[in-house]
Amino acid sequence: MREFIVEADxxxxxxxxxxxxxxxxxxxxxxxTLVEAAEYLGVATNNVAEYRGLVAGLNAARExxxxxxxxxxxxxxxxxxQMTGRWKIKHPAMKPLAAEAARAFPRERVTxxxxxxxxxxxxxxxxxxxxxxxxxxxxxxxxxxxxDLDTPPAAAAPPADAAAGAARVRAAxxxxxxxxxxxxxxxxxxxxxxxxxDGGSTPAGAGVPGDGGADRAERPARDGAGAEAASGAAxxxxxxxxxxxxxxxxxxxxxxxxxxxxxxxxxxxGLTRAGEAEPGVATSDAGAxxxxxxxxxxxxxxxxxxxxxxxxxxxxxxxxxxxxxxATFVLLRHGETPLTPQKRxxxxxxxxxxxxxxxxxxxxxxxxxxxxxxxVQAVVSSPLARTRETAGIVAARLGLDxxxxxxxxxxxxxxxxxxTFGEVRERHPDDLNAWLSSPDAExxxxxxxxxxxxxxxxxxxxRLIAAHAGRTVxxxxxxxxxxxxxxxxxxxxxxxxxxxxLSAASLSAVAYYADxxxxxxxxxxxxxxx
Numbered sequence: 001m002r003e004f005i006v007e008a009d010x011x012x013x014x015x016x017x018x019x020x021x022x023x024x025x026x027x028x029x030x031x032x033t034l035v036e037a038a039e040y041l042g043v044a045t046n047n048v049a050e051y052r053g054l055v056a057g058l059n060a061a062r063e064x065x066x067x068x069x070x071x072x073x074x075x076x077x078x079x080x081x082q083m084t085g086r087w088k089i090k091h092p093a094m095k096p097l098a099a100e101a102a103r104a105f106p107r108e109r110v111t112x113x114x115x116x117x118x119x120x121x122x123x124x125x126x127x128x129x130x131x132x133x134x135x136x137x138x139x140x141x142x143x144x145x146x147x148d149l150d151t152p153p154a155a156a157a158p159p160a161d162a163a164a165g166a167a168r169v170r171a172a173x174x175x176x177x178x179x180x181x182x183x184x185x186x187x188x189x190x191x192x193x194x195x196x197x198d199g200g201s202t203p204a205g206a207g208v209p210g211d212g213g214a215d216r217a218e219r220p221a222r223d224g225a226g227a228e229a230a231s232g233a234a235x236x237x238x239x240x241x242x243x244x245x246x247x248x249x250x251x252x253x254x255x256x257x258x259x260x261x262x263x264x265x266x267x268x269x270g271l272t273r274a275g276e277a278e279p280g281v282a283t284s285d286a287g288a289x290x291x292x293x294x295x296x297x298x299x300x301x302x303x304x305x306x307x308x309x310x311x312x313x314x315x316x317x318x319x320x321x322x323x324x325x326x327a328t329f330v331l332l333r334h335g336e337t338p339l340t341p342q343k344r345x346x347x348x349x350x351x352x353x354x355x356x357x358x359x360x361x362x363x364x365x366x367x368x369x370x371x372x373x374x375x376v377q378a379v380v381s382s383p384l385a386r387t388r389e390t391a392g393i394v395a396a397r398l399g400l401d402x403x404x405x406x407x408x409x410x411x412x413x414x415x416x417x418x419x420t421f422g423e424v425r426e427r428h429p430d431d432l433n434a435w436l437s438s439p440d441a442e443x444x445x446x447x448x449x450x451x452x453x454x455x456x457x458x459x460x461x462x463r464l465i466a467a468h469a470g471r472t473v474x475x476x477x478x479x480x481x482x483x484x485x486x487x488x489x490x491x492x493x494x495x496x497x498x499x500x501x502l503s504a505a506s507l508s509a510v511a512y513y514a515d516x517x518x519x520x521x522x523x524x525x526x527x528x529x530x
Contacts (some may be wrong), residue, residue, distance in 0.1 A: 002068040003028035006057035007121035010049025019044035021053030022126025032271040038126040040134030050076045075120040075257035119452040193372030325470035326511035334390040348409040350417030356483040362505035363390040367397035369528035382408035390474035407433035407460025410478035414447025439494035457484040489518035
């Protein structure tokens with residue numbers, strides 16, 4: 001079933017006064033803009049214009065696919081609360097519009113989310129374009145719209161959205177190709193600049209904050225029940241439909257893995273942390289490795305242009321341009337348990353602890369962060385208590401159910417369960433040394449080797465990719481599985497597990513493409529916890 005995001009807005013310069021609406025329909029899996037709609041309404045209130053924008057967006061989505069699921073985002077608290085049924089609709093001008101919106105899709109296939117005004121700029125600019133056109137005595141034209149082009153990215157990019165970076169690369173490629181044709185030259189390849197040393201892929205960066213919304217300068221305070229619309233009959237939804245191609249990716253050194261050339265979408269720095277640490281602790285549930293080295297994400301128009309110029313010269317290792325939307329796994333480590341601060345081994349063969357109070361708070365913060373981003377379409381959890389509890393908190397905030405996959409459970413640490421690394425070294429020094437030396441070695445007492453864990457995680461990965469092709473899925477799991485997802489995506493050796501730090505309730509992300517390649521998009525992000 002297809003899933004759409006509808007963002008809608010409306011405004012009135014006078015309240016009531018000259019009014020207009022804007023609506024955007026995008027693909028939930030890729031972020032691609034599918035339809036833009038806008039209309040000048042004549043004299044109306046803010047709230048009526050907002051409802052008209054909602055109706056237009058839902059009607060446009062229905063025209064694309066009447067069987068789709070739809071997630072609506074608006075910065076009108078009034079409309080969101082009324083459409084969810086939490087507030088009553090009292091004003092006579094809004095009741096028929098709300099009823100029309102409710103008829104567009106069955107209630108069970110539409111969800112609603114309030115977002116801050118600064119995150120609704122695309123629809124806002126469309127509404128202002130419509131009002132400006134009406135002021136000139138003209139009809140808004142999708143061909144003349146610059147709302148999409150003029151809208152800066154949101155303050156933080158979703159942790160696993162591959163489409164935006166690819167779109168920038170396509171634009172840079174077209175620009176570079178045009179410049180090359182004009183000069184009669186063929187650009188040289190700089191593809192080597194896009195791969196991090198030692199086979200690491202370029203991580204995704206956070207977005208650049210948008211502007212302050214100057215187009216709202218003439219717009220008064222909103223969300224009160226204003227006067228009934230004086231004029232402006234419903235018009236035909238006019239939109240422009242866009243189709244995108246795939247992504248251009250460069251393989252990571254020596255592995256065949258790939259990093260999308262546009263992964264650093266807006267120029268901020270993304271951080272990948274790595275370092276030497278006390279062995280063993282890094283792979284226990286405590287997840288502690290102490291060394292960390294920031295790797296800045298390549299970003300900005302110049303970097304994208306260089307990547308595009310490199311793409312213009314065919315070379316070994318470039319994937320085909322049209323890979324389609326990747327399956328993207330957002331990897332959430334569960335929140336703290338009572339064992340986590342004590343840095344004790346806590347796998348699938350121990351006491352199966354639940355979250356502590358601190359862990360539940362971490363899960364709530366992760367849930368709020370993911371709800372604001374709005375990109376997660378399904379939630380799958382390890383069967384252990386701490387992950388199911390974390391997943392339940394997040395899924396409740398997102399309005400999703402929780403699936404369970406046994407392949408996501410933590411390693412069984414055998415007789416080491418509940419012990420610190422120092423206690424294991426004291427009691428089982430030979431077994432510990434063997435375990436640190438070989439991925440085939442098992443913990444004392446018949447636990448699970450890292451090789452066995454990797455085989456189990458790889459099978460779960462393939463199963464989940466097949467089940468969620470082109471979608472963004474939240475996997476709530478543990479230290480070793482998450483590190484294994486990342487290690488396998490990078491083609492790194494097993495000892496890489498000891499060189500990654502993974503904090504409680506941290507977010508990582510890996511995108512999987514149709515050609516079998518993978519791109520690590522995020523690692524150990526804890527910004528939502530601060």
